[in-house]
Amino acid sequence: MEIKGEMSMLNVLHLHSTNVKEIADQLEKKRDEVPSFFLNSPVIVDCSLIVETLAELDLAALKQRLIDLMFVPVGVRGVEPEQQAAIIKAGWSVLRAGPKSSKKAEAAAVAEEASESDEVKAPAEVEETPVASANISKLIEKPVRSGQQVFVEEGDAVLLTHTSAGSEVMASGSVHVYGALRGRVLAGVHGDTNARIFCRSLDAELIAIAGRYQLLDEGDTDLRGKPAMIRLDGEKLIIEALD
Amino acid sequence: MSKVIVVTSGKGGVGKTTSSAAIATGLAEKGNKTAVIDFDVGLRNLDLIMGVERRVVYDFVNVINGEATLKQALIKDKRVDNLFILPASQTRDKDALSQEGVESVIEELKADGFDYIVCDSPAGIEKGAFMALYFADEAIVVTNPEVSSVRDSDRILGILQSRSKAAERGDTVKEHLLVTRYSPERVEGGDMLSVDDIVEILSIPLLGVIPESGSVLQASNSGQPVILDKASTAGMAYSDAIDRFLGEDIPHRFMDIEKKGFFKKLFG
Numbered sequence: 001m002e003i004k005g006e007m008s009m010l011n012v013l014h015l016h017s018t019n020v021k022e023i024a025d026q027l028e029k030k031r032d033e034v035p036s037f038f039l040n041s042p043v044i045v046d047c048s049l050i051v052e053t054l055a056e057l058d059l060a061a062l063k064q065r066l067i068d069l070m071f072v073p074v075g076v077r078g079v080e081p082e083q084q085a086a087i088i089k090a091g092w093s094v095l096r097a098g099p100k101s102s103k104k105a106e107a108a109a110v111a112e113e114a115s116e117s118d119e120v121k122a123p124a125e126v127e128e129t130p131v132a133s134a135n136i137s138k139l140i141e142k143p144v145r146s147g148q149q150v151f152v153e154e155g156d157a158v159l160l161t162h163t164s165a166g167s168e169v170m171a172s173g174s175v176h177v178y179g180a181l182r183g184r185v186l187a188g189v190h191g192d193t194n195a196r197i198f199c200r201s202l203d204a205e206l207i208a209i210a211g212r213y214q215l216l217d218e219g220d221t222d223l224r225g226k227p228a229m230i231r232l233d234g235e236k237l238i239i240e241a242l243d
Numbered sequence: 244m245s246k247v248i249v250v251t252s253g254k255g256g257v258g259k260t261t262s263s264a265a266i267a268t269g270l271a272e273k274g275n276k277t278a279v280i281d282f283d284v285g286l287r288n289l290d291l292i293m294g295v296e297r298r299v300v301y302d303f304v305n306v307i308n309g310e311a312t313l314k315q316a317l318i319k320d321k322r323v324d325n326l327f328i329l330p331a332s333q334t335r336d337k338d339a340l341s342q343e344g345v346e347s348v349i350e351e352l353k354a355d356g357f358d359y360i361v362c363d364s365p366a367g368i369e370k371g372a373f374m375a376l377y378f379a380d381e382a383i384v385v386t387n388p389e390v391s392s393v394r395d396s397d398r399i400l401g402i403l404q405s406r407s408k409a410a411e412r413g414d415t416v417k418e419h420l421l422v423t424r425y426s427p428e429r430v431e432g433g434d435m436l437s438v439d440d441i442v443e444i445l446s447i448p449l450l451g452v453i454p455e456s457g458s459v460l461q462a463s464n465s466g467q468p469v470i471l472d473k474a475s476t477a478g479m480a481y482s483d484a485i486d487r488f489l490g491e492d493i494p495h496r497f498m499d500i501e502k503k504g505f506f507k508k509l510f511g
Contacts, residue, residue, distance in 0.1 A: 143446060145401030146394050162446060164397045182444075 010074065011038070014046045018057040024065040031069060043071045044095060048078030055083075059090035137173070144169055144183065165205060174198065186213070193232050198242060202228040212237055245353040247360045249379035251403075253395030255366030257387045258423035261459060262481075263363035264292045265470040266383065269485035271326035272470075275358040278317065280348075281331035282375035283365035284339055290330040293320065294466020304332035307344030313351050322471065327357075337371035345374050368402060377408050381417040383450060383488075387424050388435040393444055396420075400445065419450035421484060426455040427500045438498060451484030453477050454497040 017023060031038045043066060047054055059076070066073045075093035084094045136155035144150050146166035150157060157171035160178050167183030169175055172190040174197065181199035188195030188210040195209055202223050204216050209232040214220075221228075227242040250263040260283070267279035281289035284304060290296040295318045301311035306329070313329075320326035329348075332339065352360050364375035376382065382403050386396045403416045410416065422438055429435040442449055453459075458475035462468065470485070472478040476497050483493055 142404060143400075145404075146397040148401040148405065164394075164401075164444070166394055166398065167401075180443075 197230040251364040252385040253399040264468040265481040267361040268468040279361040280329040287331040302332040418447040423453040
């Protein structure tokens, strides 16, 4: 066997209150909006907003309510080191805190989920694994014209306008194009198979993720000229509508 | 405050020199002191279009090399006041254009009180084209309604915004799109790209659309900038473009198929 620290997509439940019933009720409502998405999905509980009043939260009850709602509780994060013992005693694992920005992002709602990539650890794993650098994205405000090349060595490329036929955009992460994508586009150039390509209008000449490439000829996709997302499924590039 | 305007396209044969001549003449007609410089060293054409080929004594390269003064080389147009032509050399190649040399000529023109310095770029993206656009404040990108021309224009726009002096300073070169040789009938028939398609691909503001017109060739052959032919559609379209360039807001013309009346159909 092998044990590795890896990045995965996970739902994070940001707590704004210590009232388990209130949390569970809101969560149930949210779940019923998209049941297929949340059914049996792993969830992390982020306590950074209620860290002072954490003692009032019945963690064991929360865990049971999450299981009842068909979630898979993974762990708790955003707590002080001296609180860890109590949390582990309540049957939870403790995770390293997520990006600081998440702290101020939420304001009004009591509970809210956000898809966020975070490091998942097997419960048995030792606390310190190398910290993955936060996603850095590079913003490109001008069109990428024919003959120009944009290479984001580390992170995502975010393009505010279009790319032209005969241009090339490369990023080690994902590529977001808030306009027409007409040139070549290569995401995950260092091998990140989770990298994706997003665009407002798909008209690319060539798409590639983590080295798997595909020419986009006439008739290869009925999403030509439409908003699209491209992801990698195994060895195959999947083009999906994005709206 | 003088402005340096480059007329460029990437692709050859789309009408850069015709447009440079028309634009410079139009600006001068409006009372602006204007110089138009031919950067196509070795393939000198602007003097022909302007009808001054027999008056060329010294040229751009002579001035750069210090063999003649700028005053000696500038040819004053006989039809329009305030218009001066600086011809290219026919016996040299583009390597004769040094950055310092070009800069000194442009600076001298500015110091002489020229309002507009129009740089007629050669085709391609090599030294001549690069020198023509390097000092530009504004660029008029000439495009024909066909895919290869549009792509080359796109390439030139990229170079303008990354390698010009303005870009090196962190400024942007103001871009204008001039679509030439436009034929609404062929757009309708699907042989040509429409103006809307071109604007969408290049996404820069449209300065003007010059219709395909026999008067352009006639004007070139007779050494008369087509903008002076006030009766031709191309001449009128260039005049409109100049007005727009100088800040007026006027609607685009000649973009739709001319509807022929009953008698016109009968008698042609």
